Amino acid sequence: MTSIIAAIYSVLGLFYVLLFLFAAYSLYAMISAAPFVPTAKKRVKKMISLSGLRNDMTMMDLGSGDGRIVFEAAKTGAHCVGIEINPVLYYWSRIKQGIRPRKNVLFRRESLWETDVSHIDVLTIFFIHPKMEKLMKKLRTEMKPGALIVSYAFTFPGWQYEIKDDKIYVYRVER
Numbered sequence: 001m002t003s004i005i006a007a008i009y010s011v012l013g014l015f016y017v018l019l020f021l022f023a024a025y026s027l028y029a030m031i032s033a034a035p036f037v038p039t040a041k042k043r044v045k046k047m048i049s050l051s052g053l054r055n056d057m058t059m060m061d062l063g064s065g066d067g068r069i070v071f072e073a074a075k076t077g078a079h080c081v082g083i084e085i086n087p088v089l090y091y092w093s094r095i096k097q098g099i100r101p102r103k104n105v106l107f108r109r110e111s112l113w114e115t116d117v118s119h120i121d122v123l124t125i126f127f128i129h130p131k132m133e134k135l136m137k138k139l140r141t142e143m144k145p146g147a148l149i150v151s152y153a154f155t156f157p158g159w160q161y162e163i164k165d166d167k168i169y170v171y172r173v174e175r
């Protein structure tokens with residue numbers, strides 16, 4: 001009986017630690033770039049198809065949440081990278097990757113503001129409006145010419161998109 005109670009307390013303890021971590025990092029993420037709001041699966045498919053992603057390309061989801069965009073993109077055979085600051089979301093993505101391993105998927109836990117995007121062919125983002133200008137400056141400076149950015153829901157101020165489909169905007173980096 002005592003060991004059952006101890007097990008229940010351990011599970012509850014772990015749950016509260018995860019909840020605390022998730023809440024603390026969600027707050028940080030909201031201030032840093034965007035809170036965790038997953039893109040609807042139907043729109044994820046649309047984002048990938050609009051990007052024209054192929055198996056000889058590298059894509060990155062900047063702020064990858066539960067990894068859904070990365071996993072969908074991986075179906076094309078492209079090398080796919082998810083960048084996520086929230087450890088709960090990062091490890092959740094890693095667990096999903098462990099359950100159904102895919103060689104072309106990689107998750108990294110780091111701040112997207114520090115991420116090297118210079119080699120990326122297709123970048124997917126779902127930010128919030130106040131952070132779009134700061135992000136635009138980073139991407140226009142660091143990404144290679146010809147690279148595509150697929151943004152869900154928000155546009156970059158003063159930058160004309162190439163494609164608009166519903167709430168998905170596709171930009172091409174130029175020099």
Ligand SMILES: C[S@@+](CC[C@H](N)C(=O)[O-])C[C@H]1O[C@@H](n2cnc3c(N)ncnc32)[C@H](O)[C@@H]1O
Nearest residue numbers: 029032033034036037038039063065085111112
């Ligand atoms: C709106 S969600 C998008 C999630 C996923 N891309 C999708 O569309 O389903 C934004 C994600 O960015 C992450 N994020 C926010 N600030 C970050 C930062 N500085 N570095 C890395 N990830 C960050 C959040 O934790 C959250 O998971």
